[in-house]
Amino acid sequence: xxxxxxxxxxxxxxxxxxxxxxxxxxxxxxxxxxxxxxxxxxxxxxxxxxxxxxxxxxxxxxxxxxxxxxxxxxxxxxxxxxxxxxxxxxxxxxxxxxxxxxxxxxxxxxxxxxxxxxxxxxxxxxxxxxxxxxxxxxxxxxxxxxxxxxxxxxxxxxxxxxxxxxxxxxxxxxxxxxxxxxxxxxxxxxxxxxxxxxxxxxxxxxxxxxxxxxxxxxxxxxxxxxxxxxxxxxxxxxxxxxxxxxxxxxxxxxxxxxxxxxxxxxxxxxxxxxxxxxxxxxxxxxxxxxxxxxxxxxxxxxxxxxxxxxxxxxxxxxxxxxxxxxxxxxxxxxxxxxxxxx
Numbered sequence: 001x002x003x004x005x006x007x008x009x010x011x012x013x014x015x016x017x018x019x020x021x022x023x024x025x026x027x028x029x030x031x032x033x034x035x036x037x038x039x040x041x042x043x044x045x046x047x048x049x050x051x052x053x054x055x056x057x058x059x060x061x062x063x064x065x066x067x068x069x070x071x072x073x074x075x076x077x078x079x080x081x082x083x084x085x086x087x088x089x090x091x092x093x094x095x096x097x098x099x100x101x102x103x104x105x106x107x108x109x110x111x112x113x114x115x116x117x118x119x120x121x122x123x124x125x126x127x128x129x130x131x132x133x134x135x136x137x138x139x140x141x142x143x144x145x146x147x148x149x150x151x152x153x154x155x156x157x158x159x160x161x162x163x164x165x166x167x168x169x170x171x172x173x174x175x176x177x178x179x180x181x182x183x184x185x186x187x188x189x190x191x192x193x194x195x196x197x198x199x200x201x202x203x204x205x206x207x208x209x210x211x212x213x214x215x216x217x218x219x220x221x222x223x224x225x226x227x228x229x230x231x232x233x234x235x236x237x238x239x240x241x242x243x244x245x246x247x248x249x250x251x252x253x254x255x256x257x258x259x260x261x262x263x264x265x266x267x268x269x270x271x272x273x274x275x276x277x278x279x280x281x282x283x284x285x286x287x288x289x290x291x292x293x294x295x296x297x298x299x300x301x302x303x304x305x306x307x308x309x310x311x312x313x314x315x316x317x318x319x320x321x322x323x324x325x326x327x328x329x330x331x332x333x334x335x336x337x338x339x340x341x342x
Contacts (some may be wrong), residue, residue, distance in 0.1 A: 047228035123339030153272025164218035
């Protein structure tokens with residue numbers, strides 16, 4: 001009987017030990033992520049082959065590898081899931097988990113996000129880049145946080161320029177009466193109306209056809225997004241107006257983001273931070289290549305634009321939008337970073 005009792009006691013100890021080891025194992029697994037995988041559908045309007053679009057693909061691949069498949073991004077480029085406004089709506093209702101959306105397009109959720117569409121905001125590109133990695137970028141991220149979206153990165157889209165079929169754009173009056181496509185942002189419409197243009201809001205996926213059919217006279221985009229869709233086939237002139245500077249904010253639905261372990265979150269953040277630097281370097285290196293490709297394909301390039309006259313003509317939108325939309329606090333954060341007041 002004594003041997004039986006000892007045997008039962010030993011079995012009991014073994015069972016307790018096994019349970020304890022199991023609990024430790026679960027804790028360890030939880031600390032490094034639950035081990036469960038999550039797939040985030042990520043939509044954007046960027047053209048494949050552009051630096052920002054390529055880096056999003058690279059991040060998706062790297063994150064999958066580094067998290068052993070616990071975090072996957074299913075990427076849909078080129079407005080496959082709709083316009084940027086439609087993609088934001090999908091993130092809000094939960095049918096899409098993440099997106100890479102131009103900051104200015106986010107004004108459909110909070111009009112303060114339209115601040116990115118102030119014309120000639122930055123004294124130079126380094127001021128713009130520093131702003132998004134500093135307090136200005138943090139302020140925009142906090143606005144989107146109130147909309148249930150967590151900012152996980154910024155990717156440079158670059159300065160926007162005008163293409164058209166009528167001739168070089170040198171002075172603001174050269175745009176008078178011109179039917180020009182702009183993205184779905186109210187401030188861009190206001191800025192172009194200041195110089196007498198006729199801005200038309202249209203999804204990017206529809207622009208090539210509208211230009212080809214003559215429904216539009218002109219459009220405005222960064223160089224990468226002029227080359228990739230081959231706008232040189234339907235536009236004769238490029239004028240380097242540099243009127244807007246755009247950045248893409250990468251966001252994730254906050255509830256989805258919170259379901260990812262802190263370790264895996266850091267992997268994602270680090271990868272997008274590295275991607276941001278890669279995109280900036282690529283944009284710098286490829287600017288000359290873009291211009292050469294456009295010229296080789298028959299587009300006449302005009303770099304003799306009176307940008308001071310354009311800025312002066314468009315400046316009235318600053319006071320109007322500060323008073324009605326942005327407020328002094330946000331505008332002061334911008335002004336401090338702008339480079340114009342140094």
